[in-house]
Amino acid sequence: MxxxxxxxxxxxxxxxxxxxxxxxxxxxxxxxxxxELVAGDLFKIEPITLYPDNxxxxxxxxxxxxxxxxxxEIKNTITNFEDYDIIFLGYPIWWGTYPMIINTFMESYxxxxxxxxxxNTHEGSGLAxxxxxxxQKLGNCKVLNGxxxxxxxxxxxxxxxxxxxxxxxxxxN
Ligand SMILES: Cc1cc2nc3c(=O)[nH]c(=O)nc-3n(C[C@H](O)[C@H](O)[C@H](O)COP(=O)(O)O)c2cc1C
Numbered sequence: 001m002x003x004x005x006x007x008x009x010x011x012x013x014x015x016x017x018x019x020x021x022x023x024x025x026x027x028x029x030x031x032x033x034x035x036e037l038v039a040g041d042l043f044k045i046e047p048i049t050l051y052p053d054n055x056x057x058x059x060x061x062x063x064x065x066x067x068x069x070x071x072x073e074i075k076n077t078i079t080n081f082e083d084y085d086i087i088f089l090g091y092p093i094w095w096g097t098y099p100m101i102i103n104t105f106m107e108s109y110x111x112x113x114x115x116x117x118x119x120n121t122h123e124g125s126g127l128a129x130x131x132x133x134x135x136q137k138l139g140n141c142k143v144l145n146g147x148x149x150x151x152x153x154x155x156x157x158x159x160x161x162x163x164x165x166x167x168x169x170x171x172x173n
Contacts, residue, residue: 003172004083005040007031009090009119010101014053017123018152021053026121026151031090033163034119038172040088045105046075062094071104081109086117086172089134092151093122098130103137111138117170118146121154144170 011025019026028044035042049072051058065072089105091098098120116138118131127148135143147166153159 003086005038005086005088005172006043006078006081006084007035007038007040007088007090008043008045008078008105009088010045010047010099010105011090011092012051012058014051014058015055016151017055019155022155025092026154027090027092027119030119030121030149030154030159030163031088033160034088034090034167037160037164037167038088040086041084043078044076045101047101048073048075059095062099065100066095066097070100071107072099072101074101074104074108078109084114086115087111088117088119090119091130093120093125093128093130096125096128097133106134106137112140114138114141115172116141116143117172118143120146120148121151122148123151 009027009031011027013023013025015021031042051061091102116134118134120127120130131143131145147163149159149162
């Protein structure tokens with residue numbers, strides 16, 4: 001069977017740790033590479049309320065959202081979500097976990113029976129406990145082990161090779 005693949009991600013442009021002020025976020029670049037290599041559809045999770053460009057200010061808001069278990073609202077929707085059987089789910093690590101908008105996303109659709117493949121960028125935390133957290137949240141899904149890349153390195157063309165090797169080992173096609 002030919003899989004129908006979605007590559008959904010959240011990524012913040014603007015000022016970020018170690019990369020200066022960027023027009024395209026690190027996770028977005030990783031997502032673009034994955035989508036191209038697996039011929040998947042890209043979906044960028046867009047918050048209704050944008051985070052400040054300024055890194056320090058964004059970290060303060062993100063921490064507040066984590067502490068209050070907030071569900072930031074998402075502006076855009078996927079109309080044919082049921083068509084996808086494999087979903088790559090991408091995010092940066094924020095305060096040791098995925099951004100709270102990923103919770104909003106996971107609560108917005110019926111994920112039953114889907115295969116989830118997480119991917120993320122970070123600046124030291126690796127994948128943190130995110131696969132475990134996603135498995136807990138999406139009980140009726142198969143959540144594979146994903147790929148975590150350093151945020152700055154994700155912008156480097158070598159990271160595409162890393163992604164290619166990882167995808168080959170996943171054996172999804
Ligand atoms: C609000 C915020 C919190 C962050 N917290 C962490 C963290 O706990 N651990 C870590 O390794 N990196 C942390 N970072 C760095 C990001 O994970 C890293 O820069 C990532 O590549 C950003 O991806 P993006 O450009 O797709 O948003 C944080 C960045 C921001 C903006």
